[in-house]
Amino acid sequence: MSTSPTALKRWIAGELTRLRERSGHTRAEAAKAIHGSIQNLGHFEVGRRMPKALELETLLRLYGAPERVEFFLSLRERARRGADWWVRFDSEEALPEYLKLFLGVEVMAARIDSWDTHLVPGLFQTESYANALVRGGAPKLRKRDRDRRVELRMARQREVLGGEASPAVHAVISEAALRAINGGPEVQRGQLERLLELGAKPNIEIQVLPFHAGLHTGADGPFMLLTFPSEFGPDVGTAYVENRVEVVYYEEPSAVAPFREAIEQLKSKALKTSDSSVLIKRIFEEI
Structure with a gap:
């Protein structure tokens, strides 16, 4: 761990x-x-x-x-x-205070489940895609600070996914996130290729929720569910929700339970991983 x-x-x-x-x-x-x-x-x-x-x-x-x-x-x-891996990025512009705890919880997780509605999850983003998002989301930041945020996101991927004991990661991604052209067609195509590569890894599962899936429990927005190793106790975890105003950590079992139920329903409505790969390839060809 x-x-x-x-x-x-x-x-x-x-x-x-x-x-x-x-x-x-x-x-x-x-x-x-x-x-x-x-x-x-x-x-x-x-x-x-x-x-x-x-x-x-x-x-x-x-x-x-x-x-x-x-x-x-x-x-x-x-x-x-110990030492937190992100200390070298510790500046207000590159690393907002609220994100520090999240990065600590994430790197300790044994399992990460996520639901994303309009963007590819940060753990899966290519550098070009992340750069386009940071430019669009924080246009007033100096280029140096934007670059540091992208560097942090790439370092986060290495810390979480690059180790010998990488967590099990299961992402449900809306079809809308795959069809939105962020950074231009080539950037989006590169991002879709990256998803196909990651989906082939044994510890990563990617499901796409297609447009025709209808109403579902994820309608109120994206979230992440991080589960700690079993030695911490049964089903100990954190649900993380981020919006424009604040971030919220739900940690009491009764508060986390609705997120577990929601992610399971999303998985049941989403395409199987093999069918998801087929759809990602089709969207790649259409762009």
Whole structure:
């Protein structure tokens, strides 16, 4: 599993909060158990600070989860010693603050499911296609900053898809995203070729939702569903939704469940992977 201190610290903080609440203990009781203050415990639960090893062990035993001590301690050590891969891009223009957590969560995922309505997903974009999108989406940015955003997107692909333990990726893409000419016909043709290459990889599945599929649960917009490795617990994951105003992370199982249901319905309505490849080839020839 790849390491992201940013994502690990957030997960440890969130899980400590959930375990405390499920055990019925107040912050005051937890703080007393580690001989600390309520304010200090609050720092742990929002990810501002990580508890020391002994504090972490004491809290987990108090919360009735002694069997998870070793796992949490290993995560704490990874968070302390690791480095986020994207730090070299860390500037406000190239890497907005909201994106940092997402990049950390994504690189740790064991499975990535996504639904895209009008654009090819970022993990699959060619450099020319990404450049056209950045130019069109942020025309006021200086060329240097636009170039850095494209470099970041290409580096993201290498980090997520280029390792030995790459996640399983299943993308459902609207036919509209394949027919839209972004950057010109040659750029779009190159992008379609890239999709065909990626779809042949054993860990990547690409399905196209055709125009004739009718109404579906993805009508309210694109999203990504990132599932963590099994050692984090059953079906632990994050649904990520981005719009013009904000990004939202849904992490409670009850909030993530509707996204799991939606992606499964989209998969059932979309063309099979083999038929999707046939349609991508047909669109390529038509452009």
